Amino acid sequence: MRMNARLGQMLALAVVVVALVGVAHAIPTARLSGVISVPLTSVRRADDSDLHPELVHQQHINRGLTRYAVLSGRAEPSTLELLSNMNDRLQALPHSIRKRFNHGGIEELIRHLSQPLHGEGSSVAGSEKHSFHSDTNLAHTDTEPKGFSPFVLDIAVKKAVTIAKRPTHKHSLGLDIQANDLGYMATFQIGTPPRDFRLLVDSGSGDLWVGGENCKGKDGGSCGKHNFLGPKSSSTYNQSEWMWAIRYGSGAVVGHLVTDHVTIAGLTLESFTFGVAAKETTQFTPDRIPFDGIAGTARSIISRQRSQTFIEALHKAGKIAEPIASYKISRVDDQKNDGELTLGAMNPAKYKPETLVSVPNVSKIGFWEVAVDGITVEGQDLKGMDSRNAILDTGSTLFLAPKEDVATIHSGIPGARYNGKAWSIPCNTTTALALKIGGREFSIDARDLSFVPMDLRNLNGYCMSSICEVNLKGKYGGHWLVRGNCASSPS
Ligand SMILES: *[C@@H]1O[C@H](CO)[C@@H](O)[C@H](O)[C@H]1NC(C)=O
Numbered sequence: 173m174r175m176n177a178r179l180g181q182m183l184a185l186a187v188v189v190v191a192l193v194g195v196a197h198a199i200p201t202a203r204l205s206g207v208i209s210v211p212l213t214s215v216r217r218a219d220d221s222d223l224h225p226e227l228v229h230q231q232h233i234n235r236g237l238t239r240y241a242v243l244s245g246r247a248e249p250s251t252l253e254l255l256s257n258m259n260d261r262l263q264a265l266p267h268s269i270r271k272r273f274n275h276g277g278i279e280e281l282i283r284h285l286s287q288p289l290h291g292e293g294s295s296v297a298g299s300e301k302h303s304f305h306s307d308t309n310l311a312h313t314d315t316e317p318k319g320f321s322p323f324v325l326d327i328a329v330k331k332a333v334t335i336a337k338r339p340t341h342k343h344s345l346g347l348d349i350q351a352n353d354l355g356y357m358a359t360f361q362i363g364t365p366p367r368d369f370r371l372l373v374d375s376g377s378g379d380l381w382v383g384g385e386n387c388k389g390k391d392g393g394s395c396g397k398h399n400f401l402g403p404k405s406s407s408t409y410n411q412s413e414w415m416w417a418i419r420y421g422s423g424a425v426v427g428h429l430v431t432d433h434v435t436i437a438g439l440t441l442e443s444f445t446f447g448v449a450a451k452e453t454t455q456f457t458p459d460r461i462p463f464d465g466i467a468g469t470a471r472s473i474i475s476r477q478r479s480q481t482f483i484e485a486l487h488k489a490g491k492i493a494e495p496i497a498s499y500k501i502s503r504v505d506d507q508k509n510d511g512e513l514t515l516g517a518m519n520p521a522k523y524k525p526e527t528l529v530s531v532p533n534v535s536k537i538g539f540w541e542v543a544v545d546g547i548t549v550e551g552q553d554l555k556g557m558d559s560r561n562a563i564l565d566t567g568s569t570l571f572l573a574p575k576e577d578v579a580t581i582h583s584g585i586p587g588a589r590y591n592g593k594a595w596s597i598p599c600n601t602t603t604a605l606a607l608k609i610g611g612r613e614f615s616i617d618a619r620d621l622s623f624v625p626m627d628l629r630n631l632n633g634y635c636m637s638s639i640c641e642v643n644l645k646g647k648y649g650g651h652w653l654v655r656g657n658c659a660s661s662p663s
């Protein structure tokens with residue numbers, strides 16, 4: 173889900189400003205004119221297979237659970253827990269459907285999930301498998317005018333990338349959209365001669381990496397049809413002895429720390445330190461993965477490379493006025509393709525100053541985390557939701573929250589159903605939900621509440637909800653993990 177684009181943008185900006193600069197102005201001031209914008213990110217996916225939408229949904233939940241655990245400093249769910257989540261969902265499907273969708277995909281998935289994890293392996297194992305039943309001819313499906321957008325479903329099934337228009341503001345990069353608003357990608361130039369690398373922009377991590385020339389997949393195979401960096405392709409490449417590793421909610425990479433030239437929106441860092449992957453898990457290696465690496469835009473306090481983020485480095489080098497970034501997130505369904513990441517400033521063309529709010533940083537550890545003062549449905553406050561913290565994470569595909577909160581939110585969505593694990597809602601819901609942040613309501617577009625139709629041929633039936641419960645052990649302390657385009661924010 174996503175907030176009203178403008179409000180969301182505002183929020184993103186406000187959060188960035190506060191978190192990085194530590195100020196709390198309600199309106200941009202001259203001092204903030206050099207503020208950075210933070211990027212949005214989202215999903216990573218893996219293999220093509222033949223999965224029922226419910227299982228695709230569970231994959232995203234599993235990914236979110238791990239991410240939630242990582243982001244909130246909890247023990248990650250075990251492979252067994254994730255497998256059992258998936259099994260529960262599978263068992264809940266009617267037999268006929270299980271059979272119809274079980275062209276090897278599910279068994280393969282379960283097999284994959286059952287495999288023991290290796291050292292640098294993904295803790296989410298297999299949950300990245302992420303695809304839709306392919307023998308439905310979506311392009312020619314008769315659809316009602318309302319319900320889940322056939323345009324978006326087609327993009328989801330094709331896993332298409334929506335290319336951003338040229339940015340309108342200086343120090344800005346267009347944000348290409350991965351599939352159905354799953355992630356946001358910007359193109360950086362790296363090495364000598366400079367070559368393009370498309371990086372997923374992730375507000376929930378603080379490291380930048382690309383694959384190395386010798387990159388190997390977990391299975392020893394190649395790292396796919398991507399752009400790689402190394403001494404053969406860059407004369408300024410300088411690899412150190414230092415190793416580095418990072419594990420995301422989905423996928424993991426390990427490699428060396430290197431320095432090389434990196435150019436972002438025309439601004440060049442001549443000797444920037446970042447990671448080059450020697451090994452990647454299957455979330456990153458398939459040819460179909462549309463990005464060559466990840467650019468983290470949380471604060472370097474959480475950097476696994478223990479080095480500055482590119483935003484901090486640009487600021488330190490005097491290339492941008494403030495160590496911040498702002499994002500304009502574009503929704504695939506709007507077909508505007510005007511997503512932008514602006515460095516060092518807020519792009520005045522992308523928000524209305526009167527709707528800007530700034531809120532204090534509540535993250536103890538470098539995430540983009542804000543206090544949420546409540547959630548409203550059709551303008552009415554939902555009870556008992558008045559003090560939550562939300563990490564604004566472009567790397568999440570879902571809005572995750574503790575079970576009780578998720579139930580309360582769905583109590584406000586007419587027709588919402590719970591199957592004991594996950595919620596589904598009418599695809600054509602028009603319910604107006606809003607998060608209260610900094611004294612202002614940030615609306616969530618009703619289209620963004622529907623993650624994927626339960627039956628891909630019935631776009632006006634039931635859809636899996638984008639708001640999902642976390643079922644990790646232990647207490648959550650009211651944390652929410654808000655998908656990047658949900659609150660349009662940096663996390
Ligand atoms: C590579 O980096 C090392 C360590 O930072 C440095 O000492 C060395 O001079 C660099 N080499 C080149 C060719 O720049």
Ligand SMILES: *[C@@H]1O[C@H](CO)[C@@H](O)[C@H](O)[C@H]1NC(C)=O
Nearest residue numbers: 191471533535536537538539
């Ligand atoms: C937020 O504040 C905490 C505690 O003061 C600090 O450690 C953390 O780095 C800050 N986070 C950000 C994103 O500024």
Ligand SMILES: *[C@@H]1O[C@H](CO)[C@@H](O)[C@H](O)[C@H]1NC(C)=O
Nearest residue numbers: 318598599600601602632633
């Ligand atoms: C949603 O679809 C259902 C079933 O087709 C229909 O009864 C209902 O009126 C629709 N709701 C809206 C808001 O269009």
